[in-house]
Amino acid sequence: MKILCDVHISVKITKLFANKGIVSVHVNDILDKWVTSDNKISDYADDNEFIVITKDSDFKNSHFIKHRPRKLIKINLGNISTNKLIDIFESCYTLISEKFDSNLECYFEINSDYLLIINANENVA
Numbered sequence: 001m002k003i004l005c006d007v008h009i010s011v012k013i014t015k016l017f018a019n020k021g022i023v024s025v026h027v028n029d030i031l032d033k034w035v036t037s038d039n040k041i042s043d044y045a046d047d048n049e050f051i052v053i054t055k056d057s058d059f060k061n062s063h064f065i066k067h068r069p070r071k072l073i074k075i076n077l078g079n080i081s082t083n084k085l086i087d088i089f090e091s092c093y094t095l096i097s098e099k100f101d102s103n104l105e106c107y108f109e110i111n112s113d114y115l116l117i118i119n120a121n122e123n124v125a
Contacts, residue, residue, distance in 0.1 A: 001097055004045050006054035007034045009075070010082040013053065016089060025050075038062065045069040051100050063107055070105045077112055 003017045003024040017024035027041060028034050038058050045052045051071040052059060063072045073096070077085065088110060089096070099117055100106050109116040 001100055002048065002050045004030075004041070004050035004052050006041065006052060006056055006059070007036075008055045009053050010085070012082050012086065013089065016086050020093070023050075042069040045071070051106075060107075060109075067105060071100055071103075072106075073108045073110065075110050077110060 001022055003014065003022060005011070005014050005024070005026045007027050009026070011026050011028070014024040014026045027036055030036075031040055031044060038056065041052065042059070042062060044050070046069055049071075050069075051073060052069045053073045053075065055075045057074075059069065059072055060074050062068055063070075075085070077088075092110075092115065095115075095117075096108060099108065099119060103119045105119075107116075107118040
């Protein structure tokens with residue numbers, strides 16, 4: 001599992017995953033940094049097998065219409081503190097790693113009162 005955090009996701013989230021031994025980068029450290037287009041981010045993520053973590057609805061639309069990025073975690077929590085978001089990722093880390101490691105395409109949405117997981121192309125090898 002590899003994580004790519006979009007511009008509005010705190011760098012602390014990349015550190016959370018890195019501390020778990022997971023390759024984790026922030027868009028501010030690659031490509032055109034904070035001005036990187038969504039298309040470039042999706043291409044980079046898919047080419048390098050990253051899961052994109054974002055608050056941007058454009059990625060959700062692209063995932064379901066164009067199937068890119070193939071792996072996406074969409075955060076729908078408004079102006080939540082980074083510490084609270086870290087707690088949420090800690091609590092659902094095992095579920096995230098299981099779903100994304102076993103699927104070629106997966107969508108995971110975190111809302112205030114539910115988690116939505118949509119798997120496609122389940123890897124049956």
